[in-house]
Amino acid sequence: MSSAFEVRGGNRLKGEIIPQGAKNEALQIISAVMLTPEKVTITNIPDIVDVNLLIELLGDAGVKLNRISRDTCEFQADAVDLKYLESPEFKKKSGRLRGSVMIAGPLLARFGRAFIPKPGGDKIGRRRLDTHIIGFEKLGARFVYDADDNYFRLETTGGLKGTYMLLDEPSVTGTANIVMAAVMAEGTTTIYNAACEPYLQQLCKMLNRMGARISGVGSNLLTIEGVKYLGGCEHSMLPDMIEIGSFIGLAAMTQSEITIKNAGVDNLGIIPEKFRQLGIQLEIRGNDIYIPSQDSYEIQTFLDGSILTISDHPWPGFTPDLLSIVLVVATQAKGSVMIHQKMFESRLFFVDKLIDMGAQIVLCDPHRAVVIGLGRQHPLRGITMSSPDIRAGVSLLIAALSAEGKSTIQNIDQIDRGYQYIDERLRKLGADIKRV
Ligand SMILES: CC(=O)N[C@H]1[C@@H](OP(=O)(O)OP(=O)(O)OC[C@H]2O[C@@H](n3ccc(=O)[nH]c3=O)[C@H](O)[C@@H]2O)O[C@H](CO)[C@@H](O)[C@@H]1O
Numbered sequence: 001m002s003s004a005f006e007v008r009g010g011n012r013l014k015g016e017i018i019p020q021g022a023k024n025e026a027l028q029i030i031s032a033v034m035l036t037p038e039k040v041t042i043t044n045i046p047d048i049v050d051v052n053l054l055i056e057l058l059g060d061a062g063v064k065l066n067r068i069s070r071d072t073c074e075f076q077a078d079a080v081d082l083k084y085l086e087s088p089e090f091k092k093k094s095g096r097l098r099g100s101v102m103i104a105g106p107l108l109a110r111f112g113r114a115f116i117p118k119p120g121g122d123k124i125g126r127r128r129l130d131t132h133i134i135g136f137e138k139l140g141a142r143f144v145y146d147a148d149d150n151y152f153r154l155e156t157t158g159g160l161k162g163t164y165m166l167l168d169e170p171s172v173t174g175t176a177n178i179v180m181a182a183v184m185a186e187g188t189t190t191i192y193n194a195a196c197e198p199y200l201q202q203l204c205k206m207l208n209r210m211g212a213r214i215s216g217v218g219s220n221l222l223t224i225e226g227v228k229y230l231g232g233c234e235h236s237m238l239p240d241m242i243e244i245g246s247f248i249g250l251a252a253m254t255q256s257e258i259t260i261k262n263a264g265v266d267n268l269g270i271i272p273e274k275f276r277q278l279g280i281q282l283e284i285r286g287n288d289i290y291i292p293s294q295d296s297y298e299i300q301t302f303l304d305g306s307i308l309t310i311s312d313h314p315w316p317g318f319t320p321d322l323l324s325i326v327l328v329v330a331t332q333a334k335g336s337v338m339i340h341q342k343m344f345e346s347r348l349f350f351v352d353k354l355i356d357m358g359a360q361i362v363l364c365d366p367h368r369a370v371v372i373g374l375g376r377q378h379p380l381r382g383i384t385m386s387s388p389d390i391r392a393g394v395s396l397l398i399a400a401l402s403a404e405g406k407s408t409i410q411n412i413d414q415i416d417r418g419y420q421y422i423d424e425r426l427r428k429l430g431a432d433i434k435r436v
């Protein structure tokens, strides 16, 4: 695989783009196939590195795979190889993505044991698994932690038992994992302070179609009445809201007229509003989002005239995964904004690359950056840079597409983790981008 994008910035883009199926939903949904020996058919699967790795991992563990087309796959977990899930090969492969951690809940539910090697994913600060493990413990699992290997081994004797739990934080993957463990536990489980983003709602709806009894879906209080058996089902992924936000930012930065087709507008929560706060015009047209070409956009202030802050918050607040995009888009706006990344402590360091490109940003501390918009008076200039994480990578790509001259973005494996055929799709809109 090639490892860099070469971009010549300045082109105005034009056209329609269809978002991929959601990466972070896919990781939950594909893990859930482990809950049943019956066939599960999943559609709108994004063809991206992380998701393909998880599918490969399940295949290695004995799950039968039938990839009907690029975005559709049938799974049947009727002969799971539990030994493989303890093997060094599993540890190595699952350490390459974050989503692998969510196989644990289904394994505990169905087989009474699970193994969690240190998961991979973005290096964006400490990413603890306490919520997952404490939730499993409350359901009756015992755990042993191997500190040398950074490895959790979980076991239950006599099966999992429903209980009440108040999560210490509404962890997304943690909630998904605990829900998947609880669906076949004996009795009723109540999870308070549950994460409730659309992907979790999708997971709960899918589990209910498989025979689970989950209520409170969409709220932070889930009630799960345990059932003895789950059967097969069909499921289709929502459009990827982080990709949609990235395309809105791309359109504004490059003064482009873009229509995002089939954007699942009912599931975007506060995302469109946050881009509007940056002064970006967008129109919801049915299920599409139309972004007109805008010569300039001006950041709003708060009602009392004070400087706008955009910060992350668990759903239905603004997702942390779009803050890097908002930050880059603000560099060319008129006005100023404080970006406050509350969740992750290393996600803003990529601003040094934007500063090299000519952006005016003050990194106040690891969590806060003030962006002073250049109002397009000085375009960014192309440089050579390396992508530190998936969303910073796409933000740098957007910066490069708007910059004067040539940029080279290295370490694009990070981008390929989550954005399907991104260079090809951007070229169709008129971008000058190639893999080198
Ligand atoms: C594969 C996957 O789905 N990854 C997503 C998932 O990661 P993941 O599920 O790993 O993230 P968590 O929701 O567990 O937590 C993320 C971080 O935020 C902190 N935290 C969490 C909740 C909270 O109310 N306050 C708080 O500070 C946690 O301590 C942790 O450091 O959710 C994150 C938060 O939306 C996203 O960035 C990731 O893209």
Ligand SMILES: C=C(OP(=O)(O)O)C(=O)O
Pocket: 023, 024, 050, 097, 098, 099, 120, 121, 122, 123, 321, 390, 391, 418
């Ligand atoms: C942080 C992200 O992914 P992961 O949790 O897989 O590292 C992301 O999707 O922005």
